[in-house]
Amino acid sequence: MNTSIPPSGLPIAAVERDTGLAKDTLRVWERRYGFPSPARDSNGERVYSADQVDKLRLIRRLIDQGLRPAKLIGLEPAALSELLGGLGTAHPAADPARSAQFETILKFVRLHLHEDLRRSLQQLLMKLGLQRFVGEVLAPLNLLVGDAWLRGELEVPEEHLYTEQVQNLLRAAISSQAAASEGRPRVLLTTFPDEQHALGLLMAEAMMVPEGACCISLGTQTPLDDIRNAARAGRFDIVAVSFSAAFPARLALDGLRSLREGLPGETSLWAGGAGLQGIARKLPDIRIFDSIDELPDALRIWREAHPAPAQE
Amino acid sequence: MNTSIPPSGLPIAAVERDTGLAKDTLRVWERRYGFPSPARDSNGERVYSADQVDKLRLIRRLIDQGLRPAKLIGLEPAALSELLGGLGTAHPAADPARSAQFETILKFVRLHLHEDLRRSLQQLLMKLGLQRFVGEVLAPLNLLVGDAWLRGELEVPEEHLYTEQVQNLLRAAISSQAAASEGRPRVLLTTFPDEQHALGLLMAEAMMVPEGACCISLGTQTPLDDIRNAARAGRFDIVAVSFSAAFPARLALDGLRSLREGLPGETSLWAGGAGLQGIARKLPDIRIFDSIDELPDALRIWREAHPAPAQE
DNA sequence: TCAACATTTTGTCCAGGACAAAATATGAAC
DNA sequence: GTTCATATTTTGTCCTGGACAAAATGTTGA
Missing domain, CATH: 1.10.1240 (Methyltransferase, Methionine Synthase (B12-binding Domains); Chain A, domain 1)
Known part of the structure; x- marks a missing residue:
C-alpha cells in the first residue's frame, strides 16, 4: 500500500543532485559554518531535512548571482527569498x-x-x-x-x-528567410567555450537575416582559436558572440579582449547578452549590445560605413 | 598565438565529467585494481592521460551494458572495443x-x-x-x-x-490525429521514476492514437503510487509503461509486479521497451511487448475481448 | 580611475578506512 | 531442471580532517 518515499530526509548524493552543490562543498560548509547540520542515520551517514535542502537551493541560486556563501549561510530562508526577489530583473511592464x-x-x-x-x-x-x-x-x-x-x-x-x-x-x-545567401555583411555567430546557451545566437540571427545579412553560426562552445581562424578563413565582416546571464563576466571580458587582438582590424567584433550587462565602455573596438533591438540599427550603420561591395 | 589547451592531461573533475565515473570511484579503482594510474602534478593532484580517459570511457559503456569492472579493467583497449562491437544489437538489415x-x-x-x-x-x-x-x-x-x-x-x-x-x-x-478524444480503450502512458526517456512513450502513443485509442500521457518519472491513483481515478482500461535500454531490469520487474498488485483486476498492464528485452513470460497478467509493432494487434485483441461500450 | 599587491574566502583535492547494496555462487526443495 | 533462500564476493559510496590554489576582496599608490 505504501510504496511512496518516507519524507524523513535525503542522503548527500540526492542533495548534490537537487542543489547542484558538490558533496565536498556540503561537507566543508558543515565543518566551517555549521550549516547545513544534517542528522545521521544508523550508519553515521548524513540525512538532510527538506528544510535544509530548500535553504541550500536558495543559497545556491544567490551564489550563482554573485553573492558569497559566508554572507548567506547565516540568513533565514525568508531573508534569502527576499534577496532573490530583489535581484529579479525589474520588468519594464509592457502593455x-x-x-x-x-x-x-x-x-x-x-x-x-x-x-x-x-x-x-x-x-x-x-x-x-x-x-x-x-x-x-x-x-x-x-x-x-x-x-x-x-x-x-x-x-x-x-x-x-x-x-x-x-x-x-x-x-x-x-x-525560411535565408534564401539570399549572398548578403552583406557576412556575420559569424558563436559563443565561447563553457557557454552552452544557443538561444541568444538564434535570436541574433533572427534579427539580422531579415536585414539581408549573411549569417553563419558555428553553434555554441567554439574555442577562441577556432573563432579567430574561422573569421579569417571565411572573410567575415563581423564576429558576433553571445553570453547568457550565467556566464562569468570576467571570463567574457578577458576572452573578448584576447579575441579582439587576434582578429584583423577591419573585422568588427560584436557582443551581447545578459552576461554582459553593466560592463560596457571598458572595451575599445568592441561593440557591446545592451538590447537585441539595437542590432538592426547597428547593421544599417555598418552598411553606411562600408558601402559599395565593388567587385573584389 | 597559442590559447589552446595543452594536451598534457586532465584533472580528476574533468575525467568525472567526461566518463561519468565519480571521483570516488576513480580513486578506489586506482587503489584496488591499479588502473587508472594517473600522473601527478606539482601539487600531487591526479593528471589523467587521454589514453586512460579513453579506456575509462570504454569501460564505463561496458559496465552500463551489465559487465563488471573486475573483468574489464585488465583488458586492452582493443579488446574492450571488440566487446562493445559484439554487444551492439544485431540489426536485421532492412532493405x-x-x-x-x-x-x-x-x-x-x-x-x-x-x-x-x-x-x-x-x-x-x-x-x-x-x-x-x-x-x-x-x-x-x-x-x-x-x-x-x-x-x-x-x-x-x-x-x-x-x-x-x-x-x-x-x-x-x-x-493532429487526436481529434476524437472519446476513443476506446482509455490508455494511461508513463514511465517509472528514474526513467527519463520520453521517446518510447511518444512512439507508443503514435501507434495507438491512429487506432482510435484515447491516450493520456503523464510524461516520464511518475511515482508508482501516482500511477496507481491516476489509473483508478481516470477509469483507465490499460496502463502502459515504457523502459529504455538503460533501465535496470531488476527495478522494472519489481516495479511492474508491485504495480500489477495495486491495479484493479480489470485494468490491463502493458510494458515495453529495450529495457525489458529477454525477461518475458515471468510476469503473470502483464503484457510484455518485444516490439512496438505488436501494439495495433494487441489493441484489436483487447477490443474483441471488451466489446460493446454499452452506456455508462 | 586604474593597476599592482596583500589578504581572505572558498571550492576542490587527497588518503585510507568502513560499510551496505548489488551481483554472484552455493545449496536445498520441489 | 527450475525455483527459491542463503552465503560470499564485488563494488560504489560515504566518512574524517588536513591541505592548498584559484577567486574574490581589500588596500595602497600613481
Missing part, C-alpha cells in the same frame, strides 16, 4: 494584454503543455513578424523564464521545454 | 535503400544539421504514415543511435538533438 499572454505562456511551460506552448508562440510570431517577435516577445519572455528559474518556480525539464520549442520555431523561421 | 537513408540521417545528427534532420524525418513520416514511420523508421533508427552512442560516436548534444527533433515531429503528428 497589460501582452503581460497576460506571457503569463499564459509561462503556465503552459509549467504544465508541460508542449502543443499549447508551440501554438501560442507560433501565433505571436505570425502576428508580429520575426524581428518584432524576437524583440517584443522572446526578449522579455526570456527574462521572465530566467526569473522563474532563479526563484525555483521552474525545474530543469520545464526550462528545457521552453528552450527547445523556441529554438525550433526560430530555426524554422530563419531557414 | 539497402532504407539503410542508406538511415546513414544519411545519422550523418545529419553527427554534424548538427538541425534543418536537414528535421526535413528528412518529416519526409519519411509523410511518405509512410505515422504508424509505419514509427515501426519502420524510428524503431531501427533508435537502435542505430543507441549503438553509436554506446560506441562513443555520438556525444550528449548529438543524442539530444536527435531526441528533440523526433519528439517534436511525433507530438505534432499525434496532436
Whole structure:
C-alpha cells in the first residue's frame, strides 16, 4: 500500500543532485559554518531535512548571482527569498494584454503543455513578424523564464521545454528567410567555450537575416582559436558572440579582449547578452549590445560605413 | 598565438565529467585494481592521460551494458572495443535503400544539421504514415543511435538533438490525429521514476492514437503510487509503461509486479521497451511487448475481448 | 580611475578506512 | 531442471580532517 518515499530526509548524493552543490562543498560548509547540520542515520551517514535542502537551493541560486556563501549561510530562508526577489530583473511592464499572454505562456511551460506552448508562440510570431517577435516577445519572455528559474518556480525539464520549442520555431523561421545567401555583411555567430546557451545566437540571427545579412553560426562552445581562424578563413565582416546571464563576466571580458587582438582590424567584433550587462565602455573596438533591438540599427550603420561591395 | 589547451592531461573533475565515473570511484579503482594510474602534478593532484580517459570511457559503456569492472579493467583497449562491437544489437538489415537513408540521417545528427534532420524525418513520416514511420523508421533508427552512442560516436548534444527533433515531429503528428478524444480503450502512458526517456512513450502513443485509442500521457518519472491513483481515478482500461535500454531490469520487474498488485483486476498492464528485452513470460497478467509493432494487434485483441461500450 | 599587491574566502583535492547494496555462487526443495 | 533462500564476493559510496590554489576582496599608490 505504501510504496511512496518516507519524507524523513535525503542522503548527500540526492542533495548534490537537487542543489547542484558538490558533496565536498556540503561537507566543508558543515565543518566551517555549521550549516547545513544534517542528522545521521544508523550508519553515521548524513540525512538532510527538506528544510535544509530548500535553504541550500536558495543559497545556491544567490551564489550563482554573485553573492558569497559566508554572507548567506547565516540568513533565514525568508531573508534569502527576499534577496532573490530583489535581484529579479525589474520588468519594464509592457502593455497589460501582452503581460497576460506571457503569463499564459509561462503556465503552459509549467504544465508541460508542449502543443499549447508551440501554438501560442507560433501565433505571436505570425502576428508580429520575426524581428518584432524576437524583440517584443522572446526578449522579455526570456527574462521572465530566467526569473522563474532563479526563484525555483521552474525545474530543469520545464526550462528545457521552453528552450527547445523556441529554438525550433526560430530555426524554422530563419531557414525560411535565408534564401539570399549572398548578403552583406557576412556575420559569424558563436559563443565561447563553457557557454552552452544557443538561444541568444538564434535570436541574433533572427534579427539580422531579415536585414539581408549573411549569417553563419558555428553553434555554441567554439574555442577562441577556432573563432579567430574561422573569421579569417571565411572573410567575415563581423564576429558576433553571445553570453547568457550565467556566464562569468570576467571570463567574457578577458576572452573578448584576447579575441579582439587576434582578429584583423577591419573585422568588427560584436557582443551581447545578459552576461554582459553593466560592463560596457571598458572595451575599445568592441561593440557591446545592451538590447537585441539595437542590432538592426547597428547593421544599417555598418552598411553606411562600408558601402559599395565593388567587385573584389 | 597559442590559447589552446595543452594536451598534457586532465584533472580528476574533468575525467568525472567526461566518463561519468565519480571521483570516488576513480580513486578506489586506482587503489584496488591499479588502473587508472594517473600522473601527478606539482601539487600531487591526479593528471589523467587521454589514453586512460579513453579506456575509462570504454569501460564505463561496458559496465552500463551489465559487465563488471573486475573483468574489464585488465583488458586492452582493443579488446574492450571488440566487446562493445559484439554487444551492439544485431540489426536485421532492412532493405539497402532504407539503410542508406538511415546513414544519411545519422550523418545529419553527427554534424548538427538541425534543418536537414528535421526535413528528412518529416519526409519519411509523410511518405509512410505515422504508424509505419514509427515501426519502420524510428524503431531501427533508435537502435542505430543507441549503438553509436554506446560506441562513443555520438556525444550528449548529438543524442539530444536527435531526441528533440523526433519528439517534436511525433507530438505534432499525434496532436493532429487526436481529434476524437472519446476513443476506446482509455490508455494511461508513463514511465517509472528514474526513467527519463520520453521517446518510447511518444512512439507508443503514435501507434495507438491512429487506432482510435484515447491516450493520456503523464510524461516520464511518475511515482508508482501516482500511477496507481491516476489509473483508478481516470477509469483507465490499460496502463502502459515504457523502459529504455538503460533501465535496470531488476527495478522494472519489481516495479511492474508491485504495480500489477495495486491495479484493479480489470485494468490491463502493458510494458515495453529495450529495457525489458529477454525477461518475458515471468510476469503473470502483464503484457510484455518485444516490439512496438505488436501494439495495433494487441489493441484489436483487447477490443474483441471488451466489446460493446454499452452506456455508462 | 586604474593597476599592482596583500589578504581572505572558498571550492576542490587527497588518503585510507568502513560499510551496505548489488551481483554472484552455493545449496536445498520441489 | 527450475525455483527459491542463503552465503560470499564485488563494488560504489560515504566518512574524517588536513591541505592548498584559484577567486574574490581589500588596500595602497600613481
